[in-house]
Each structure stands twice: as C-alpha cells, then as structure tokens.
Amino acid sequence: MEMTATRLEIPKKRINFSSIAVGLAPLAVVFALFAFKTDLLIPASVEEVKPIYYPAVAVVFVASSSEMRDVSFKAKLNAERRVALRAEERSRVVSVQTKVGATVSAGDAVCRIRPVGGETLVLFSPIDGVVRSVNASAGTVLEAGEPCLTIFDPQSLVATGEMTPRQAQVIIPGDPAQVLAKGAATDSAVRVVYPDTDADPDNNLTFEVAVTGANTMVEGQAAEIVINTEQVLPMLVPFRALILVQGKGMAARIVTGSGPTGRVKTLPITIVATTRDGFYVDGLPVEARLIVEDPMYEVPEDGEMVRIGQVG
Secondary structure, three states, rough: OOOOOOOOOOOOOOHHHHHHHHHHHHHHHHHHHHOHHHHHHHHOOOOOOOOOOOEEEEEEEEOOOOEEEEEEEEEEEOOEEEEEEEOOEEEOOOOOOOOOOOOOOOOOOEEEEEHHHHHHOEEEEOOOEEEEEEOOOOEEEEEEEEEEEEEEHHHHEEEEEEEOOHHOOOOOOEEEEEEEEEEEEEEEEEEEEEOOOOOOOOOOOEEEOOOOOOOOOOOOOOEEEEEEEEOOOEEEHHHHEEEEOOEEEEEEEEEEOOEEEEEEEEEEOOEEEEEEOOEEEOOOOOEEEEEEEOOEEEOOOOOOOOEEEEEE
C-alpha cells in the first residue's frame, strides 16, 4: 500500500488598500479636527468675568394719588376723508356750482374748467361731503395740479391734540371726552394715544377724539377737548430731593427702571405747595425712585448708571 504525502499550502491573501483607507477615514477626521480645531476637543479656559460696580445713591420711593376730574386740551379738527378736485393741465375756470359750507353728494357737478386749447370738462364730487374751500371763480386760470375746490366728509372728523407724558400715564383710549368748537359740542371718547416715534420720554404725545353728530363743525377749526379722567395729584417729596439746575430751574433726579440699578435722569418740576414735611410738586412720574442728598454718597452725573445703596 502506497501513501502519497500532499503538501498543504495556505492561500495568500491580497491586501485591499481601499478597505484600509475607508477604515482609517474616521481617524483621519479626528486628527484633522485636533490639528485645526483643538478647542472642540480641549475646551479653552474661560476667562473670569469680573463684576461691574456702579456708584451707589440714596433714594426714597415716592408715589402719587389721583382723582377723577376734567382736563382741557387745545385741539384742531381734521377730516380723515377729504378730496381736492384739481386741473390736470393748465385750465381756465368756466364756472363753480357750489360755495364754502355747502353740502354736496357723490356725483354732483361742482366745477367746470376748460384746458388751454381743449374742450370744457366737468369736475364731479366723488364723495358725500361739505365744501371746505373754493379756490377759484369764473375766469381764474389754474395751473396743472391746482385745486378748484376741496370737499371733506364730516362723518370722518377727528379732534387732534397733545398731552404730556405724565398725562399719558393715566389717560387711555375709551376715556369719556367732549369736543367743543364755535359753540357746538359733541360727546365722544378718546380714540387713540399715539406712541412717541422718537422714543423720547419727554416728548408730548398726540391723541385723537372722534367727532360725531356735530353738523356745524368743519375741518380746520380750532377746538377744545375736555377729558374726564383719573388725574395725578401733586406729589409730596422731601426737601433734600430737589436741586437747582441751570437752564431747568428746580429739578429732581430719579433712578430709572425698576431693578437694583438704573440711570440717573434729571426732571424739571413745578413746586405747587410747601409743607413742613417737604414740597408738593408736579412733573414726576406716578411712581419714582427719587435720589436724595446723603453725605455717604457722591452726587451722580445725569445719565450715569448707578445702584441703589440706601433707601429711606
């Protein structure tokens, strides 16, 4: 019996370089990040934030009471809906069929004009309203864009006035109001108080009151607005809270805001009365943190950021 020995050979494996590249790709990304963005792997040391210290001031908290009363404002009547009938080109007025104060209806012929070298044109009122002004008569030459007359809608009249920021703290839309003009009066209410577009707290604010049911009132008239509202009464402040400022007269300094810090603001005030406990003054907000003189603290500058160091 013969036996043949066979040599066992282990097959050689071929190296797959593409597989190795795929396997090492994540590791390469990590090294790249480490090289160029080490702060992602090792957080940078955080600098210690040093606290900011503001100068301290002594304050007293003051607040005012209020009562219901009538407050008057000067106003002007304006129409929200008005039209001007104009010549589109240089024209001569042939005739005007109405007069100031007359009532017209939409579609009424109110003015006839003849453009230079053209035919007569008729201008019709586009709205129901009252003639506000007549700017021409027969024979008048109107340049392009000049109005022959203007018409306003009396149902769109509003009375516009201005109130102080302090008054605006208590007068709100809906407060009952009365509009008076040339002996006529109409009951109404505050319609809107417009915010200050310049964000200056010292600016007066414009407000409007609707005018209804007053057929004798016309646009452009001066009027008076009487508002029945809760009004701020003079505020009692200690003697040591007032200062004399050149150009402003008597004034008081407050800390703005409501937190432990705020900016110093100087407000001119009016002394209403004097008592043994202090002055009654007008001109401060309804509630205020009033800076008072104290030997422990330096006098702050207007606009400076300060903290409240003492209350009392």
